[in-house]
Amino acid sequence: MKKEERGHAESERVQSGLASDLLNWYDETKRNLPWRASHDPYHIWVSEIMLQQTRVDQGIGFYLKFIERFPDVKRLAAASEQEVLALWQGLGYYSRALNLHQSARIIAESHNGCFPEKAADWIQLPGVGVYTASAISSIAFGDPQAAVDGNVLRVIARLTCESAPISDAKVRRSITERAQSLISTTRPGDFNQAMMELGALVCTPKRPKCEVCPISHYCRSKVLDQVHLYPIIQPKVPPREEMMWYILYFNKNGLYVQQRGSSSIWRKMWAFKSVSEEAYKALLQAEMLVAHATPSPELERRMEHRLTHRLLRIYLLPFQCGVGFTDDSLTFVTYKELNNYPFPVVFTKYLKEIGLWEG
Ligand code: SF4
The missing domain is CATH 1.10.340.30 (Hypothetical protein; domain 2)
Known part of the structure; x- marks a missing residue:
């Protein structure tokens, strides 16, 4: 041979x-x-x-x-x-x-x-x-x-x-x-x-x-x-930081949610109202008012959420809504129905933390 x-x-x-x-x-x-x-x-x-x-x-x-x-x-x-x-x-x-x-x-x-x-x-x-x-x-x-x-x-x-x-x-x-x-x-x-x-x-x-x-x-x-x-591992690239700002409108029966677009992160899932940094700051400092809604600063939070290549820093500002509050971009959901609306885990964590999640 x-x-x-x-x-x-x-x-x-x-x-x-x-x-x-x-x-x-x-x-x-x-x-x-x-x-x-x-x-x-x-x-x-x-x-x-x-x-x-x-x-x-x-x-x-x-x-x-x-x-x-x-x-x-x-x-x-x-x-x-x-x-x-x-x-x-x-x-x-x-x-x-x-x-x-x-x-x-x-x-x-x-x-x-x-x-x-x-x-x-x-x-x-x-x-x-x-x-x-x-x-x-x-x-x-x-x-x-x-x-x-x-x-x-x-x-x-x-x-x-x-x-x-x-x-x-x-x-x-x-x-x-x-x-x-x-x-x-x-x-x-x-x-x-x-x-x-x-x-x-x-x-x-x-x-x-x-x-x-x-x-x-x-x-x-x-x-x-x-x-x-072995194996040879290349040092990891640090995750890219991304900021996101949300307003949570709620009352004693439920909260207002918004479905995310099909090209965004968490596509087709539900979240609170997404706003720009400027709008968030104006609402936070009461430079901008919302009819029939009062801020609840004690429930304001900053959350962090890690994805494979991204670190999301999420700012959440809640408003308690009274009768007459409307926002055409949002859908009202009762606390009981919330389980039927798929939410990214970071939002359910927040709702649990502030006592608004019954699921
Ligand atoms: S294949 Fe992995 S576990 Fe098996 S001898 Fe080699 S290094 Fe050790």
Whole structure:
């Protein structure tokens, strides 16, 4: 056998050995998660979208509630946006819910309720990126596409001693190619889940448990005793600060709310009246008066809300309204009805803090 052929045979042996050791470990130790009991693409799709920016332990309760209320894609497609957003309340990143809903309508109307089977078709749906498309198509339909999330990036960077930062797009592409070369073609969905499970439970960001790792003998950084050096992480850019000003009009029965536009942050959700900084200051200093409404300065608050790349500083000024108060841009909602109006979590937190949330 020539040298080149020997090298090729050796790398094939490593690949199939790694996949089989990983799958044996997965079969023995995998966590019992509700969506893993199912091969229904609807269940797998909902769980993958929910877990995009949510921890598994936090997602389980939301997932079970969601599946109970919308047990299949047709029921989800028939729901209103408000119902879907209301159920998503507390999970954050609400565009995921709107995209899920919009995709359900596309699948129900244009695909007669049938799900795509290939990653290349999943990716056409709103809110489905390369990772999600590969995860769903491999788990639900056995499409042999490597799904590379943050966990898998870390595992492969350590396995191969990747010397460039894993946030770099080129490095991500080359790690995805490496994952693709390792994937089990007979059990691609389990292989992808096993890699993610390994990253979540064993090859963790801090203090990886190499002593119990099923693929440690294939791991270059372990063999070289350099695990602590990988993955290479680029220092984080500080979040961009953004200020927002809101006026809360309320009375003893309820409060006035405003639906947010479809291009704004928290699109299609509900909030208080959004105003400019100038208008806020004029109202705060009583330079501007509102007919039939009195400021409640004791309930004025500043809140902070952290998103992935943004830090929101939110200024809230409440006014108690009397009979005769009107504002055509607002909708009156009683405290009892508030639960049906999806609010960003920072506003419900504020309402709870000032004792105006009954939900
Ligand atoms: S041996 Fe350690 S560093 Fe390497 S893959 Fe396993 S847990 Fe990660």
